[in-house]
Amino acid sequence: MSTEETPTRSWLFLFRNWLSLSGLTVAVSGLFSFLLLSVIDSLAPFANPYMGLLTYMVAPGIFIAGLLLAVVGAWLEHRRIFKGKASGLPATALVIDLTRPHDRRLLGYFLAGSAVFLLVTAIGSYHSYHYTESVQFCGQACHVVMGPELVTYQNSPHARVACTACHIGPGATWFVKAKISGLYQVYATAFNKYPRPIPTPIKALRPAQETCEQCHWPKKFIGSLERTYQRFMSDEKNTPFSVRLLLKVGGGDATHGPVGGIHWHMNVGNRIEYVFTDKMRQVIPWVRMIDSQGVITEFRTPEFKDTPEKVGIRVMDCMDCHNRPAHNFSAPDVAVDLAMALGKIDRNLPFIKKNAVAILTKPYDNERDAMQKIATTLAQKYPDNPLVRPAIDEVQRIYRQNFFPEMKANWKIYPDNIGHRNWAGCFRCHDGQHKTADGKKTIKANDCNACHTLLAQGSGAQLEQLNPRGQTFQHPGGDYGDLKCNDCHTGGSQ
Ligand code: HEC
Ligand code: HEC
Ligand code: HEC
Ligand code: HEC
Ligand code: HEC
Ligand code: HEC
Structure with missing residues (x-):
């Protein structure tokens, strides 16, 4: 039998060596894990960008390495046979x-292996x-980069919701998009190329219909919610001033239920x-409303002369109001007010509201620097006052949970659009100019x-x-005229 007769067979013959067979096994297992990962991934309710590394890089990598090994084996075999022929020995x-x-x-x-x-x-x-x-991977694998988002998330109402539920959601298209951006993120982290702070808003965040609304039913009638905002003034006595509101969420x-109220905006x-x-x-200079009958109403501010289509039109969704559902960087005044309301910072420390907010508003090099300076400054302001110790602990905790100097992340960088006090929020459109x-x-x-x-305002019996x-509203800061709240209230020291 001569090998020249059947070229295909002779060619396949070359792979009949242990090296090539092992290579082929490796290749098969690469292919196998690729298929397995793809299946798990498409069945999972929420996908994840880093899976891209495994599914689309590591598994195919193993597959190709296996094939290469098989080819190398075949080539060595070819050489052996060729040499064998040359020396007149039978090529087996x-x-x-x-x-x-x-x-x-x-x-x-071989089979067991x-x-x-x-x-x-x-x-x-x-x-x-x-x-x-896992959340652990999303937040901790890139510890410093994602630190601010992880810490704020762990203190949010969504602490039990996976990062991927909001950031990727179900389905194939966004899954692939996320893979690609996930690969870039891994690269950016590895080579220290990521921006500090991570910019907001996320340009290509998936629309809320496909993420938030997978859990929150947009047709739900919420009705009115009662909220009390406990605030303190920056005077010597830290005079309390609370506002009790009935928020008409509707x-x-x-x-x-009746259509109306704040959730009237939702795209139902x-x-x-x-x-x-x-x-x-x-800055929102142009708004268009299309109601259920198809009636179109356009609003614009006097300064806006452009064509909206040219600037780019965005459809309003949950995230235009709820943009901090998972990563709320508390402003110093909000955080200190809460700590005082809960008694964690004692109101009997004169000017403590003012001092605590001022110290949190200052820039620091890193967390260690901040911890030291918070402790020494407050200790100096209240010498021999035993109440200052717990206040220092609390101010330090507020700092650790809301300020991230390594990533330059804090409340100033990440606007919160839900109200109108420290950020324009609702008043971006509801300002009388549109x-x-x-x-x-x-x-x-x-x-x-x-x-x-x-419902009520002030303190004590008044409330x-x-x-x-x-x-x-009886504004404790006096008449504010035509100014917007956030022209004066910035969240930090005024
Ligand atoms: C409840 C939904 C939700 C969950 C859960 C969630 N995020 Fe977010 N995330 C958002 C929204 C909304 C934004 C802001 C989007 C915007 O304004 O464009 C955001 C923004 C971000 C940003 C950009 C910076 C910023 O703060 O605006 C990063 C980074 C981020 N998230 C990472 C994470 C990580 C890591 C996790 C898990 C530990 C996570 N997210 C969990 C909804 C979520
Ligand atoms: C995987 C399910 C899930 C997804 C996705 C999700 N949420 Fe939630 N959300 C929840 C749960 C559960 C709660 C209730 C937490 C509690 O009360 O313990 C909640 C609570 C809330 C609340 C009330 C918060 C409060 O202060 O009590 C708001 C507002 C909210 N979600 C908005 C959003 C927005 C906006 C998105 C999209 C960016 C989103 N959610 C995505 C599950 C989800
Ligand atoms: C026009 C702004 C706006 C839009 C758009 C909006 N919300 Fe709200 N929503 C609010 C406000 C304001 C509240 C009152 C509570 C607060 O201040 O946190 C609220 C409350 C809620 C609550 C809390 C109810 C509770 O019992 O605590 C949930 C959940 C919620 N919204 C989900 C959504 C979802 C999901 C969407 C998108 C389909 C959405 N919202 C769109 C402004 C908005
Ligand atoms: C377009 C809707 C809207 C209008 C108009 C509006 N508010 Fe509000 N206001 C809100 C929402 C929403 C919140 C709750 C924010 C939150 O949940 O943090 C709020 C919160 C507040 C608070 C509590 C602030 C705090 O955190 O201490 C005060 C005080 C207040 N509003 C006063 C006013 C006054 C005074 C006016 C009239 C000039 C006004 N609001 C008009 C939507 C509105
Ligand atoms: C992108 C622009 C925009 C933003 C931001 C916005 N609104 Fe509106 N809102 C509108 C428009 C447009 C209307 C319809 C015109 C009107 O009734 O004045 C409206 C109507 C309303 C109504 C009346 C609904 C009804 O029953 O007729 C309420 C209440 C309301 N908004 C609350 C809020 C609150 C609270 C926020 C902030 C959390 C907010 N809006 C943010 C554009 C906006
Ligand atoms: C002209 C600047 C200015 C404007 C505009 C303004 N405020 Fe104030 N506000 C002040 C000052 C100053 C104080 C007193 C600060 C202090 O003693 O802590 C104050 C106090 C308050 C307090 C009492 C608790 C605290 O934090 O000190 C609330 C609540 C408040 N303002 C809400 C609002 C709201 C809501 C708006 C918009 C409708 C608004 N302010 C607009 C300057 C302003």
């Missing part, structure tokens, strides 16, 4: 003869999948579109009881005098 490819005990043993080892290898690959793939899926779907019956002209979506072309209609603005009913129709 690998022959496995099961009647030979040696061959049987060798084949047994391959089986173990495949099993380990399967278990390994499955475990790596779970690991990359709902947006007529089958489950209405669609609201807008244009923003700054990076952080804080009018229709005929000037007849303005987006509701000056009516302080449009979005909430001010018990409820008025269900709503009181007029």
Whole structure:
């Protein structure tokens, strides 16, 4: 029998050596783990970018390495046969003869080895999948980079929701997008190329319909929520001043309650579109409303002369108000007020509100620097006062949970759009400047009881005098004229 007769067979013959066979086993297991990972991934409710590394790089990498090994084996075999021919010896490819005990043993080892290898690959793939899926991986694998988002997330109402549930969501398209950006993120972290702070808003964040609304049903009627905002003034006595509001959250779907209130904006019956002209979506000069009957109303501020389509139109969704559902960087005044209301910072320390806010507003090199300076400054301000010790601990805790000097992340960088005190928030549109072309209609603005009913305000007995129709706000800071709240209230020292 001459090998030249059947070229295909002779070519395949070359792979009949142990090296090539091992290579092929490796290749098969690479392919196998690729398929397995893809299946697990497509079945999982929420995907994860780092899985891309495993599924699309590591597994195919193993597959290709295996193939290369097989080819190298074949090439060596080819050389051996060629040499064999040249020296006149018979060129024999690998022959496995099961009647030979040696061959049987060798084949047994080979098959057992391959089986173990495949099993380990399967278990390994499955475990790596779970690991990359975990919050621990998302937040801690890139400890410094994701630190601010992880810490704030752990203190948020969504601390039990996986990062991927909001950042990727279900389905294939976003999954692949996330893979690609995930690879870039791994590269950026490894080579220290990531921006500090991580910019907000996320440009390509998936629309809320496909993330938030997988858990929160947009048709739900919420009705009114009662909230008390306990505040303290910056005077010597740290005079308390609270506001009790009934927030008219309402709902947006007529089958489950009256349509109206704050959640009227939700895209159930209405669609609201807008244009923003700054990076952080804080300046909104143009708004278009399309109601359930299809009636279109356009509002714009007098300064805005551009064509909205050219600037880029965004459809309003949950995240335009709830942009900090998981990463709320508390402003110093908000955090100190809460700590004082809870008694963690004692109100009997004169000027403590003012001092604590001032110290949190200062810039620091790193967390250690901040901890030291907070302790020494406060200790100096209140010498021999035993109340200062717990106050220092609390101010340090506030700092650690809301300030991240290594990433330059804090409340100033990350606006919170839900209200209108420290950020323009609702007043980005509800500021009295947004009018229709005929000037007849303005987006509701000056009516302080449009979005909430001010039930009570002040402190002590005053706070018990409820008025269900709503009181007029008695601003402790005096008359504020036409200014927006956030022109003066910045969250830090004023
Ligand atoms: C409840 C949903 C939700 C969860 C859970 C969540 N995020 Fe976010 N994340 C958001 C939203 C909303 C934004 C802000 C988007 C915007 O304004 O464009 C954001 C922003 C970010 C940003 C950009 C910087 C910033 O603060 O705006 C990073 C980084 C981030 N998240 C990482 C994470 C990590 C890591 C986890 C898990 C530890 C996580 N997120 C969990 C909803 C979520
Ligand atoms: C995987 C499910 C899930 C996803 C996705 C999700 N949430 Fe939630 N959300 C929850 C749960 C559960 C709670 C209730 C937490 C509690 O009360 O213990 C909650 C609470 C809330 C609250 C009330 C917070 C408070 O202060 O009590 C808001 C607002 C909210 N989510 C908005 C959002 C927004 C906006 C998104 C999208 C960026 C989102 N959620 C995505 C599960 C989810
Ligand atoms: C126009 C701004 C706006 C939009 C858009 C919006 N919300 Fe809200 N939502 C609010 C305000 C204001 C509250 C009152 C509570 C607060 O201040 O946190 C609230 C409250 C909530 C609550 C808390 C209810 C509770 O019982 O504590 C949930 C959950 C919620 N919203 C989910 C959503 C979801 C999901 C979407 C998108 C489908 C959405 N919201 C869109 C402004 C908005
Ligand atoms: C992108 C612009 C925009 C933002 C931001 C915005 N709104 Fe609106 N809002 C509108 C428009 C447009 C209307 C409809 C015109 C009107 O009724 O004045 C409206 C109407 C309302 C209404 C009246 C609904 C009804 O019953 O007719 C309430 C209440 C309201 N908004 C609350 C809020 C709150 C609270 C926030 C902040 C958390 C907010 N809005 C943020 C554009 C906006
Ligand atoms: C477009 C809707 C809207 C209008 C109009 C509005 N508010 Fe508010 N206001 C809100 C929302 C939403 C919150 C709750 C923010 C939060 O949950 O943190 C709030 C919170 C407040 C608070 C508590 C602030 C704090 O954190 O200490 C005060 C005080 C207040 N509003 C006063 C006013 C006054 C005075 C006016 C009239 C000039 C007014 N509001 C008009 C939506 C509105
Ligand atoms: C002209 C600047 C200015 C404007 C505009 C302004 N404030 Fe104030 N506000 C002050 C000053 C000053 C104080 C007193 C500060 C202190 O003693 O801590 C104050 C105090 C307050 C307090 C009492 C608790 C605290 O934090 O000191 C609340 C609540 C408050 N303002 C809410 C608002 C709201 C809501 C708006 C918008 C409707 C607003 N302010 C607009 C300057 C302003």
